[in-house]
Amino acid sequence: xxFNIALLAGDxxxxxxxxxxxxxxxxxxxxxxxxxxxxxxxxxxCAIDAVGVPxxxxxxxxxxxxxxxxxxxxxxxxxxxxxxxxxxPEQGLLLMRKKLGLFANVRPTFTFPSLIDNSPLxxxxxxxxxxxxxxxxTGGIYFGEKGRKDDGETAYDTCTYTRSEVKRLAKKGFELxxxxxxxxxxxxxxxxxxxxxxxxxxxxxxxxxxPEVTVSYEFVDAVAMRxxxxxxxxxxxxxxxxxxxxxxDEASVISGSMGLMPSASVGEHTSLYEPIHGSYPQATGLDIxxxxxxxxxxxxxxxxxxxxxxxxxxxxxxxxxxxxxGIVTEDLASKDSKAYKTSEVGDWLVANL
Amino acid sequence: xxFNIALLAGDxxxxxxxxxxxxxxxxxxxxxxxxxxxxxxxxxxCAIDAVGVPxxxxxxxxxxxxxxxxxxxxxxxxxxxxxxxxxxPEQGLLLMRKKLGLFANVRPTFTFPSLIDNSPLxxxxxxxxxxxxxxxxTGGIYFGEKGRKDDGETAYDTCTYTRSEVKRLAKKGFELxxxxxxxxxxxxxxxxxxxxxxxxxxxxxxxxxxPEVTVSYEFVDAVAMRxxxxxxxxxxxxxxxxxxxxxxDEASVISGSMGLMPSASVGEHTSLYEPIHGSYPQATGLDIxxxxxxxxxxxxxxxxxxxxxxxxxxxxxxxxxxxxxGIVTEDLASKDSKAYKTSEVGDWLVANL
Ligand SMILES: CC(C)[C@H](C(=O)O)[C@@H](O)C(=O)O
Ligand SMILES: CC(C)[C@H](C(=O)O)[C@@H](O)C(=O)O
Numbered sequence: 062x063x064f065n066i067a068l069l070a071g072d073x074x075x076x077x078x079x080x081x082x083x084x085x086x087x088x089x090x091x092x093x094x095x096x097x098x099x100x101x102x103x104x105x106x107c108a109i110d111a112v113g114v115p116x117x118x119x120x121x122x123x124x125x126x127x128x129x130x131x132x133x134x135x136x137x138x139x140x141x142x143x144x145x146x147x148x149x150p151e152q153g154l155l156l157m158r159k160k161l162g163l164f165a166n167v168r169p170t171f172t173f174p175s176l177i178d179n180s181p182l183x184x185x186x187x188x189x190x191x192x193x194x195x196x197x198x199t200g201g202i203y204f205g206e207k208g209r210k211d212d213g214e215t216a217y218d219t220c221t222y223t224r225s226e227v228k229r230l231a232k233k234g235f236e237l238x239x240x241x242x243x244x245x246x247x248x249x250x251x252x253x254x255x256x257x258x259x260x261x262x263x264x265x266x267x268x269x270x271x272p273e274v275t276v277s278y279e280f281v282d283a284v285a286m287r288x289x290x291x292x293x294x295x296x297x298x299x300x301x302x303x304x305x306x307x308x309x310d311e312a313s314v315i316s317g318s319m320g321l322m323p324s325a326s327v328g329e330h331t332s333l334y335e336p337i338h339g340s341y342p343q344a345t346g347l348d349i350x351x352x353x354x355x356x357x358x359x360x361x362x363x364x365x366x367x368x369x370x371x372x373x374x375x376x377x378x379x380x381x382x383x384x385x386x387g388i389v390t391e392d393l394a395s396k397d398s399k400a401y402k403t404s405e406v407g408d409w410l411v412a413n414l
Numbered sequence: 415x416x417f418n419i420a421l422l423a424g425d426x427x428x429x430x431x432x433x434x435x436x437x438x439x440x441x442x443x444x445x446x447x448x449x450x451x452x453x454x455x456x457x458x459x460c461a462i463d464a465v466g467v468p469x470x471x472x473x474x475x476x477x478x479x480x481x482x483x484x485x486x487x488x489x490x491x492x493x494x495x496x497x498x499x500x501x502x503p504e505q506g507l508l509l510m511r512k513k514l515g516l517f518a519n520v521r522p523t524f525t526f527p528s529l530i531d532n533s534p535l536x537x538x539x540x541x542x543x544x545x546x547x548x549x550x551x552t553g554g555i556y557f558g559e560k561g562r563k564d565d566g567e568t569a570y571d572t573c574t575y576t577r578s579e580v581k582r583l584a585k586k587g588f589e590l591x592x593x594x595x596x597x598x599x600x601x602x603x604x605x606x607x608x609x610x611x612x613x614x615x616x617x618x619x620x621x622x623x624x625p626e627v628t629v630s631y632e633f634v635d636a637v638a639m640r641x642x643x644x645x646x647x648x649x650x651x652x653x654x655x656x657x658x659x660x661x662x663d664e665a666s667v668i669s670g671s672m673g674l675m676p677s678a679s680v681g682e683h684t685s686l687y688e689p690i691h692g693s694y695p696q697a698t699g700l701d702i703x704x705x706x707x708x709x710x711x712x713x714x715x716x717x718x719x720x721x722x723x724x725x726x727x728x729x730x731x732x733x734x735x736x737x738x739x740g741i742v743t744e745d746l747a748s749k750d751s752k753a754y755k756t757s758e759v760g761d762w763l764v765a766n767l
Contacts, residue, residue, distance in 0.1 A: 149605060151605045151606065155606070181535050181536060181539045181642050181643050182534050182535060182536070182642075183534060183535070183536055186534045202555075202571075202573065202606075202607065203606055205570070207607065207608040207609075208608055209608065209612075211576070213577075214576055214577045214578075215574060215575070215576045215577075215612075216574070216575055216608040216609045216611065216612035217558070217572055217573060217574045217575075217608065217609065218555075218572070218573045218607045218608050218609050219570055219571070219572050219573075220555065220570060220571045220572075220573070221568060221569070221570045222568070222569055222570075223564070223567055223568045223569075224567045224568075225567075250656070250659075252502060252504045253504065253508070253555075253556055254555065254560065254571045255560040255561055255562065255569045255570065255571050256560075256569045256570065256571050258569065259562075259568075259569035281659075281660055282659050282660050282663040282664075283663070285638070285660045285661070285663050285664040286663050286664060286666065286667045286672075288664075289534050289535075289642060289664060289667050289668060290534050290667050303603070304660075306603075306634075306635050307634055307635050307638045307657075307660055308638070310635040310636070310638050310639050311635075311638040311639060311641075311642060311664065313639065314639045314642050314643050315642060319639075
């Protein structure tokens, strides 16, 4: 098969981790006789620096024309802590999500047996955790009307959802639950928010179409607690954009494998794969960042975007092997073992595929 | 001294835990020669059942006339999972907060040496944690305009903040930080929300009035992570209503002492003290609920509302003693030790004051 993949390395350590994912993907392509064309494009702070906007039209066209998008990370400290900055790398991310119609962010949290002791949680709490958040990504308060009134003294943000937006996300949730343990948790704040009541009402109506799925409805504050207490009691969770932002990040650290968590954003026009970690500016250029989350994001891409299960399994297997053998970057190296460089981990994966 | 305290027991286990806090408070009053008049009033599901509304005017008048309010918990399962219910116990809570002007919710999270192994976190992660959230409680998306459009197919909620709302909450944060380690964390989502940018801008402007306080600005998703990873790196945190709802609950479970965490809501007209746990409907009437969070809320009331430090210290000391001696309800009892009843714990505290 032939694939055209848009390559958005982004800022900070983005280019370094993307580089290793490309190496591994190319090796897989070779092994299974596929042909990948990578088309690099600018996004984030580097795009602002180069052309003044964080998600240039040219980048958008490249993404639209591609079979999938592989994304690194964006963000640069020079844009932080300046509430009045008018152009920000994050705007590029939001624009990209919106223009590509990436309405569902798929965020798994799972554990690696060899890393379980890295978790801040006790072993018995975290063992067996294998959950997936579906976060709505193109609606809610992120994209509602916002602004100032009264000479700038009053600020407002509007959270809006339509029934059809909830439905298409929930549908993915029900479908995913059907392929797993048939348990779906709808996370909302229906005791306070009207948008949450629309979410709950819509999901309740859909229940009859999926009689085998057991749906629970939980308030976002209760989920924030239970994720820390009994993460392994969850399976598939669906939620709106802002709750998803907070809860998926909370979930990511409980596994102790944050540097390894991949994600996908799927939608109308294409799908995008990216590590959940950020641009880690302090590590830029040092060849120390952990490339495994990006490599595993590439595995998700092979499986979900291209339907290539065997290829994905091969990537996951070699990642597991590298972990077992301690071929890991400094974030995962134990006190008395060697820390490998980003590029060395990538080389090892390619050599051991 | 003479105090008039409004007593809002609420629903579920509320009346049982309130009962023990009253016993302990009365014993303290006797010991230190104060005189407490308790004025009970209805709120929550029991108020809906009795008079049709969750926060009756009569209750409001009792609270306004009181020197402080001691509150149990509200909520009843018959009002859950019904997105179309028009009267809900939670509305009473929100109305009460608004009408009493309780704009700052003070939520400490700390650990008890004897309970540290109850934490889902590893000992080295949680040890030494002693943080306080100040959650804005009468603004934001909880109270903004909300409703439906397009025949009910579109729902919206509006988050609004004014500079003066941010200021009065932040002022409490700075002042609290000055009495502690002079570290303040402002939690927002300024990379996405206009209201968050107003928060950040306002707090940044206030920094010069408190030159000794070191302020950090962190995104809500990052805080949701770091709370699990390094809770003891935080001291005072300020945040808006909805973020506060999620993060304070997350924070409460990390300590392993959730059943013991008190809280205060302070503001314009009076102040209110309540355990952070809910109404725990399944345990209603069983005399098994842990009364210590409510007893410690009464201690906060003595100290903060009445300025009686010694009385507060005496309550805290006897609570500590009960924990050390294992005079605890079933939630804290170890496998092979006796679980005491709610009322037995209260009796023991009174006898050992
Ligand atoms: C950078 C920021 C705008 C973004 C978000 O809030 O969606 C990030 O936190 C994420 O989760 O991808
Ligand atoms: C019951 C609910 C409306 C309330 C809130 O969200 O404020 C509760 O979760 C709390 O934190 O006191």
